[in-house]
Amino acid sequence: MRTLFVAGTAGHIDHGKSALVKALTGIDPDRLEEEKRRGMTIDLGFAHFDLPSGRRVGIVDVPGHERLVKNMLAGATGIDLVLLVIAADEGVMPQTREHLDILRFLPLRQGIVVLNKVDLVGDASWLTLVREDVKALVTGTFLEGAPVVELSAKTGQGVPALIEEMDRMLDHLPGFQDDAPARLPIDRVFTMAGFGTVVTGTLWSGRIALGDTLELLPRGHAVRVRGVQSHGQAVSAGIAGSRVAVNLTGVEKDEVGRGDVLSTPGAFRPTNLIDVRVRLLPASPMLLHLARTRIYIGSDEAIGRLVLLDRSRIEPADSATAQIRLEKPIVAAAGDAFVIRRYSPMTTVGGGEVVNAHPPRRRRGADSAVAIEHISAAGLPERLAAAVQDAGKRGTTIEEMMEQLSVGRAPLDAALPALGNRGQVLMIRGRLFHRHAADVIGEAVVREVEARHEAEPWRVGIPKEELKAKAFGTGDNHLYAHVMSELIAAGKVDETRDFVRRPGYTPPVDPKLAGARDRILRVLLEGRFAPPSVDEIAKAVDEGAAFDRLFRTLRDEGLVVEIGSGVFFHRDVLEEIKRVVVDEIRKQGNITVAALRDKLSTSRKYSLAVLEYLDSIKMTRRVGDARVLLARAAASERT
Numbered sequence: 001m002r003t004l005f006v007a008g009t010a011g012h013i014d015h016g017k018s019a020l021v022k023a024l025t026g027i028d029p030d031r032l033e034e035e036k037r038r039g040m041t042i043d044l045g046f047a048h049f050d051l052p053s054g055r056r057v058g059i060v061d062v063p064g065h066e067r068l069v070k071n072m073l074a075g076a077t078g079i080d081l082v083l084l085v086i087a088a089d090e091g092v093m094p095q096t097r098e099h100l101d102i103l104r105f106l107p108l109r110q111g112i113v114v115l116n117k118v119d120l121v122g123d124a125s126w127l128t129l130v131r132e133d134v135k136a137l138v139t140g141t142f143l144e145g146a147p148v149v150e151l152s153a154k155t156g157q158g159v160p161a162l163i164e165e166m167d168r169m170l171d172h173l174p175g176f177q178d179d180a181p182a183r184l185p186i187d188r189v190f191t192m193a194g195f196g197t198v199v200t201g202t203l204w205s206g207r208i209a210l211g212d213t214l215e216l217l218p219r220g221h222a223v224r225v226r227g228v229q230s231h232g233q234a235v236s237a238g239i240a241g242s243r244v245a246v247n248l249t250g251v252e253k254d255e256v257g258r259g260d261v262l263s264t265p266g267a268f269r270p271t272n273l274i275d276v277r278v279r280l281l282p283a284s285p286m287l288l289h290l291a292r293t294r295i296y297i298g299s300d301e302a303i304g305r306l307v308l309l310d311r312s313r314i315e316p317a318d319s320a321t322a323q324i325r326l327e328k329p330i331v332a333a334a335g336d337a338f339v340i341r342r343y344s345p346m347t348t349v350g351g352g353e354v355v356n357a358h359p360p361r362r363r364r365g366a367d368s369a370v371a372i373e374h375i376s377a378a379g380l381p382e383r384l385a386a387a388v389q390d391a392g393k394r395g396t397t398i399e400e401m402m403e404q405l406s407v408g409r410a411p412l413d414a415a416l417p418a419l420g421n422r423g424q425v426l427m428i429r430g431r432l433f434h435r436h437a438a439d440v441i442g443e444a445v446v447r448e449v450e451a452r453h454e455a456e457p458w459r460v461g462i463p464k465e466e467l468k469a470k471a472f473g474t475g476d477n478h479l480y481a482h483v484m485s486e487l488i489a490a491g492k493v494d495e496t497r498d499f500v501r502r503p504g505y506t507p508p509v510d511p512k513l514a515g516a517r518d519r520i521l522r523v524l525l526e527g528r529f530a531p532p533s534v535d536e537i538a539k540a541v542d543e544g545a546a547f548d549r550l551f552r553t554l555r556d557e558g559l560v561v562e563i564g565s566g567v568f569f570h571r572d573v574l575e576e577i578k579r580v581v582v583d584e585i586r587k588q589g590n591i592t593v594a595a596l597r598d599k600l601s602t603s604r605k606y607s608l609a610v611l612e613y614l615d616s617i618k619m620t621r622r623v624g625d626a627r628v629l630l631a632r633a634a635a636s637e638r639t
Helices: 017-025 033-038 066-076 094-103 124-138 159-169 366-376 380-394 398-405 409-421 435-455 464-471 477-489 511-527 534-541 546-556 571-588 593-600 604-616 631-638
Strands: 004-011 045-050 056-061 081-087 111-116 148-150 183-185 188-192 196-202 207-209 213-217 221-230 233-235 237-239 243-249 261-263 271-280 291-297 300-308 319-330 337-342 348-356 425-428 431-434 494-496 499-501 560-564 567-570 620-623 626-629
Touching: 004 017, 004 094, 017 045, 017 056, 017 081, 017 111, 017 159, 066 094, 081 094, 081 124, 081 159, 094 124, 094 348, 111 124, 111 159, 124 148, 148 159, 183 196, 207 221, 221 237, 271 366, 291 319, 319 366, 348 366, 348 380, 366 380, 380 398, 380 409, 380 425, 380 431, 380 435, 398 409, 409 425, 425 435, 425 477, 431 435, 431 477, 435 464, 435 477, 435 499, 464 499, 477 494, 511 534, 511 546, 511 560, 511 567, 511 571, 534 546, 546 560, 560 571, 560 604, 567 571, 571 593, 571 604, 571 626, 593 604, 604 620, 604 626
Parallel strands: 004 056, 004 081, 081 111, 111 148
Antiparallel strands: 045 056, 183 261, 188 196, 196 243, 207 237, 213 221, 213 261, 221 233, 221 243, 271 319, 271 348, 291 300, 291 337, 300 319, 337 348, 425 431, 494 499, 560 567, 620 626
């Protein structure tokens, strides 16, 4: 059962938010000297108190001035219950409306309207008008039908009723994910003498315990927890849904700031691009495609471009799927709520929800919008499959998916078997690939093989490396090897030496050129260990333009082997040379260029080319001026 909760104030400047917090808790949330001097809240304030039920409530007091909405937003996220404070002597004011506009985009569904300063209202008819304005204000929002408590923070009138109402409303609030990765959006940083750096915030998920090693994002610093306080008490661990102050080692105060996130290492990855569902307020101006906006998520503020995928503008009260391209990295996860304000003038225009925190850069069009809609309605298995598909030919790992989807290992391990059984996701050498990526590669392989047979039917097939470059390009080579194995097993392609072909394909031989083929091979056989050049062979065969094609075909078939630049041997002659080399090394322990030259009665040019070729095919290895057999080659020769 939850015993720790977080409430927050909201409302116009000078409507008595800080006074209300002090009346509830006895703690003045205005901690800055300037705040006390000016009588105005500038930054976030914090206090806590115990309800009659024994629950402890931390309260985040936010500034009400229009120029301090950024600070208000940093404190408003993560609260369970909001107290919308409206001064009874003034009624609904501009920041009352803007704060409520902001709150409706946060994951917040409980609140109380507090009519403060009733002691200053002597006219009952005025108070009736204010009540009617409040009712109109909250209509259509999560506060419609919420309790309205009239009180005076100054005299204490009505404060006990508010406390009672708060206790009642917290009865049925759901718990938080204690077993999820820790995530603390930081809203305050300070130092304490003898302790060092302290950060505070509302713990969104997980636990932060004494001695934990955590990650400070987006910087990526590793830090260690030296101490934890929660709601004014030292504790062994802060739990999700509570206010926590964490004393850190491994980081200085100037290395961390509001908007940073303290998290379980490897659980979250900063991002500059997010898929979102966005909605504008009814009174908002329209936003155009690529509008520069301010995004508020967690305790962070970032500037980004709103990329509308299936339209050129979004109208007031309308919603759309989009991408936001951010100018700095933020920490986000699917399901996170955010608020949008105009870049200039800085007014709140809408908000939304993160659908995918690590999407691919999407092309504009209806298909991209539909893809985001599909993900937004999907469960974890579908989101995992979509994320693996986005990884494409590079593939991904469970660890990367933990960061990308911001979930623990156990839920992913539970989701993977079903995806594997359905054939959606492949596990190859520890990496995950989507079946779609494999199918696209397979189709491309078959297409390139058939195209080569069509364009050059006289060739045995397409060279393996050329095929890979055309059908696969860059990516994880294990995926390509897996696809090729599948295609061969299914009888869709076949490998022969360094080529891939249609199964059973044999290049047609022109009867008119059969004699020329034989003459090429005979010339090379006669040349033996000092073969003629290509030009000399062409001259001897005398087939004009057909020679190049014939010579290429013989090379494809493996009957002619190029061992070096412009040096070609007949396959049988080369095999004979290999036997000579193996015999000599076994007798002498090694072979030199000079020794091979003498054995073959050829020139240094050819003996050197042969030994370098044998080195390249991993048959021999150079040791000083000699060659020795590689162990694998020696074993092969023995068998």
